[in-house]
Amino acid sequence: MVVLSLIIPTYNERKNITPLIARATFVLKKFTDSFEIIVVDDDSPDGTWRVAQDLTKENHHLRVIRRIDEKGLATAVMSGWREAKGEILGVMDGDLQHPPENLLDLVNLIIHTDADVVVASRHVGKGGVSDWSLIRRFLSWTGALLATLMLPGILRTVRDPMSGYFLIRRAVIDSVNLKPKGYKILLEVLARGKYKTVVEVPYIFEERKEGGSKLGSRQYLEFLIHLSKLGKETGQIGRFLRFCTVGFSGVFVNEGTLKFFTEVIGLYYIYSSVLAVEIAIVSNFIFNEFWTFRDRSSLQSAMVDRLIRLFKFNIICAIGGVLNVAILWGLTDLAGFYYLISNLVGIGVSTLWNYGINSNITWEVPVKHIEHELGKAEIKEELDIRDRLSAEHKK
Structure with missing residues (x-):
C-alpha cells in the first residue's frame, strides 16, 4: 500500500x-x-x-x-x-x-x-x-x-x-x-x-x-x-451581488429613517442621522444574515451567535464608513477630483472592504485553521x- x-x-x-x-x-x-x-x-x-x-x-x-x-x-x-x-x-x-x-x-x-x-x-x-x-x-x-x-x-x-x-x-x-x-x-x-x-x-x-x-x-x-x-x-459572485443589493436597500432605509426622526419626531438632523445609520446597519445585517449568508449563519443560529455577528458587522461597516469619508476627502482636497466622483470611488472601496472582511470574519467559514x-x-x-x-x- x-x-x-x-x-x-x-x-x-x-x-x-x-x-x-x-x-x-x-x-x-x-x-x-x-x-x-x-x-x-x-x-x-x-x-x-x-x-x-x-x-x-x-x-x-x-x-x-x-x-x-x-x-x-x-x-x-x-x-x-x-x-x-x-x-x-x-x-x-x-x-x-x-x-x-x-x-x-x-x-x-x-x-x-x-x-x-x-x-x-x-x-x-x-x-x-x-x-x-x-x-x-x-x-x-x-x-x-x-x-x-x-x-x-x-x-x-x-x-x-x-x-x-x-x-x-x-x-x-x-x-x-x-x-x-x-x-x-x-x-x-x-x-x-x-x-x-x-x-x-x-x-x-x-x-x-x-x-x-x-x-x-x-x-x-x-x-x-x-x-x-x-x-x-x-456561487460567490452571486453572493456578492446579493450583498450589494442589500447595501443599496440600506440607502432607502437610511434616508427614510432620517426623514422620519427629523420631520416627524422633531429630532436635530445630526442626531437623526446617527440613528438612521445604525438602523440601516441593523437592517442590512438582518437581510445578509437570512439571505446573503444564510448557508453559513444557519450553522451557528443561536441568538448569542447572531448578536456576536451583529457586533462584528457594526464595527466593520463603521470602519468602511470612515474609509469612504477618508477617500472622499483625499481625492477631493488633495488630488482635486470632483467630490461626487471621489465619493463614488469611496463607496466602491468601502463596499469591497465591507464584503471582503465580513465574508471572512463575520460570516466566517467553519474550518479549523x-x-x-x-x-x-x-x-x-x-x-x-x-x-x-x-x-x-x-x-
Missing part, C-alpha cells in the same frame, strides 16, 4: 530534476518506504522527462508521466493525482524553489494530526520569500487579495492560498469535480474540496538557481480567468539534511 504520492509537474527543468528527486526521496524515506514520486512532464524540449526516466532505474519510488498533447501546471497535477496510489497526495514545484527539506514538517503533520490539508506558507511565522522584487511582491499580494474577495472564507482558511507546495488527504477531493486552469491548484482545492482542518507551516520560497521562470502575462491572465470561474461556479511554528530542533534537522545532500551532490 502506498501511503503518500508526491506530484512534481515539470517543464524544462533538466538541471533541477536530479537534485530535487534525490533530496525529496531522502526526506520521505525518513517517514516511510511506502511512497511514490510522480514527475509529470509536459514534453519538455530540454528532455526533462528523459532525465527523470533514467533516474527510475535506481529509484524505485519514482514514476514519470510524459504528456504530449496537454500543457499547464494545474492539469499536470491532476494527471498525477489520477495515477497516484497514495492516500496522501502532495504537490511541489520542480525548480527547487520549494525546498524538499520542508517535506519533513508537512508529512509529519498530516500523518500525526487530524489535518486534512497542510500548506507550506510564505505568510505565517518565519515564512517568506528570499529575494523578490517589489513588483513581484505586489503581484503576489494583489493575487491573494483578489482570491480573498472572490472566494470569501479563504483568508480565514489559509494565509497563503497561492502556495503551490502542500499535502492533502485523498478524501478532500474524492468525488469532487475539480476544474483547474493555470497554475494555482490549491485555490481549486480550497474552493471545491471537502475538509475541516488546515495547517500552515512556514517556509522560505527560494530563488531559482537554474533555468528560467514560467510566470508571465499569460499565466496572470489565466489566474484571473480561473478566479472568476471559481467565483461564479461556487492552525499555524504551526517550527521549533529549533525541526529547523536544525532541515538544515542538516540540506547541507548533507548538498555536499553529496557536489561529489
